[in-house]
Amino acid sequence: MHWLDMAILMLYFLIMVVIGIIGSRKVGSKEEYALAGRNLGLVIYCSCLVAVIIGGAATIGTAKLGYQFGISGVWLVVMLGIGIMLLGLIFGNYFSKLRITTISEFLGQRYNEQTRFFSAIVSIIYTLMVTVTQIIGMGAIIHAILGWDMTLSMLVGGGVALFYTMLGGMWSVTMTDVVQFIVMTVGIFAVMLPLSLSHVGGMQALMNHVPATHWQLSAIGFKQIFQYFLLYCLGMVVSQDILQRVFTAKNARVSKQGAIFAGVYSIAWAIALSLIGMCAALLLPRLDNPQNAFASLADMILPPGLLGLVLAAVCAALMSNASGSLLASSTLLIQDILKPTWMKDWEERKLLLLSKGVTLLIGLIAMVFAIRIQDVLVALDIAYAILSGAIFIPIVLGILWKGVTAKAGFYAVIAGTIVVIGGLIIEGPTSTNAIMYGMGAGLLVIVGGSWLGKVKSSSEVPVQNRD
Template sequence: MNLLDTGIVLLYFAVLITVGIIGSKRAKTSEEYALAGRNLGLFMYLGCMAAVILGGASTIGTAKLGYQYGISGLWFVTMIGLGVVILGLFMIGPISKSKVTTISEFLGKKYNSQTRLISAAVSTIYTLMVAVTQVIGLGTIINAVLGWDLTVSMLVGGGIVLFYTILGGMWSVTMTDIIQFIIMTVGIFFVMLPLSVSKAGGWSTLVDQLPAKYWDLANLGWAQIFQYFLLYCLGLVVGQDIWQRIFTARTDKIARQGTVFAGIYSVAYAIAISLIGMSAIIILPKIGNPQNVFAELSLQILPPGMLGLVLASVCSALMSTASGTLLASSTLLTNDILKPFFWRDAGERKMVVISRLMTFLLGGLAIVFAVWIQDILVALDIAYAILSGAIFVPVILGFFWKRASVKAGLYSIVISTLVVVTGLAIEGITSTNPIMYGIAASLIVMVTLSYLLPNKKEFIEE
């Protein structure tokens, strides 16, 4: 990469660091640190929601799937978009009425403190693993572009995200997300997509030269598509990183509209990245590692200046999700484990300090895991398998089934988590079965124990 493109990417990193410093001056209370004061308008909310759901796995992973399976690769991110649309249409009202900061806090109010603790632990693992995928993606891009060692690349990329997230919390994340949303929209839809199709010979060449299977929406296989539904559609509905963005909206109307629009945007993004991957089949027919297809295609087709912009857009997608999920992890740990069980009487200033410390520790852990795992889709599958299999049923029944009882919620999460983890260990992390086992176990335990051990308390609204 030439000096101009390198300069653009490094300038972008410098802007993010500066924004982190500015954001630190606004995050004076724990609510401002975690939720940006619950005061975002529609455009800022839409940008933040789209930025957090479309990360490194969405960009690099979908390009890889497009290269391998054609247009069918869109199902991965389309299921994410579907989950977000369902959340926006049906869940915004109940979530807002619960008046909570985290999904675990809701479960604690609906069931009991033990349920809050266990669900916080499970959700923290999920959000941390999603952050890990973004650090892996950052490392992949920096490694391919600058030629740095992959481990060093992960340390640098993850370190920048960690820096601005620690300083300003959700205020820094919000400001950087708006920048990132604009850059990734321009970079993907207006630069990378048209140039990729053009370099492949145009739309007619793409249609004529690619085998028919690459235009088959089912080429990925219905079993894999169903797995994406279980993992990402159901998982997004109960993801703390997504809920935390909902709490930043100024009104329920803004949250509902922004969430639905972000879901629709995700589907368009899925189509665009899949077509980019398909163009690479013609331009780079013998690529070594399909996971690097987006980065290598960028280096192959983009002129100076444009290359730096597109790579900054990919880094934008990665960093926005990394910062959002990292903040979600620290919020769960601080709000649902440390504060109620260890620092019940801590003041606002102390809780902000604790939140920053937890962000630092979890960010360091995410970087370590990224260096260890080094495969985006593997890390993401683990995260969503645990979330969908263990948390989805108690949350949905907690909202919409009045008979759901305290002990049923607690034991449902415990048993289904064990079922999912055991299933993944026995059948492998690519198997769909452990998720279905977990959902089935969760549903059976919830229904059975809700009748055998009915509630002794009602849902508490503050």
């Protein structure tokens, strides 16, 4: 790597660290650490929402899918975009009125404290695995471009994200997200995509030289598209890292408009990265690992300076997603498990220090997991499968159906979790059936349990004596 590219990348890392230090000075309470005071305007909010959606799978994963399947590689991120629009347009106003901090807090209010506790554990598993995917993605990019050992690459990239997130919480994440959004947009849409198309001879040449199946939206398979719907579209609606950003909007109007913008941007990102992957398939047809398609193509076609900028853009996408999911994990652990159980009377200063300590601990655990797994799409599939299969049904029916009982909601979360994890173990981590089994079990338990609860309650009502 040219010294100029290395300098740009190191400068980017340094800026993230400095922003983290500045952000830490704005944090004076646990709510400011978790939600940036619930006061973000439209421009900053749009930047933050995009940054938390577009991460390792949306970048490295989509380029990989574009390399393998062509334009149908868009479906992963398209489902993310549709999911965030559904959240903002249908459920955003409802959640804004509740003034909650976590999705598990909503389940606790709707059902009972046991549901809050158990769903928090499920959500922590999800957010932890999302953090793992971003660390793997950062490691893959740094490893492919700089040639560093994969473990060292993950430790460096993950360590920077962990540092600024731990220091300033959501304020640091928000401030870095604005910078990262700009770097991401310029790096992909103004540099990487145009130069990739230029090196294959333009859009027409790309259309002529890749297989015809690469221009079919269904080439990836309807089963895979449906799996992405279950994983990512439905997962967006109930994922803590996304909702935690939604809660930072200063009003419902900002929340809705931001969701529409983030959805449209996500679809544009999906198309761009799929095209980049297709260009890599033409220029580098014999890659040993398609996951390296983006990094290898960037290394091949970009001149000094621009390579560093694009590398920083990808790291920006990964870091923003990693920081959001990392903060979500620590918020869930403190807000829904530690504070209600053992720390009810703790003052704000102690809770703030605890938040930083928990963030550090979870970040270190995530890096250990990343070193062991090292496959970005597998890790993300596991994360969203557990989330969608376990808590989507209890959350949505809890909002839409007033007749759901507390016990039915609680047992639906447990049933869905057990079934989806069992399905993943039996059928493998990419099983669509496991998610459907989990959602089906949750639906059966929540509907049947609520009906039985009402029958039991009506049978216990004493009959009035008419004499």
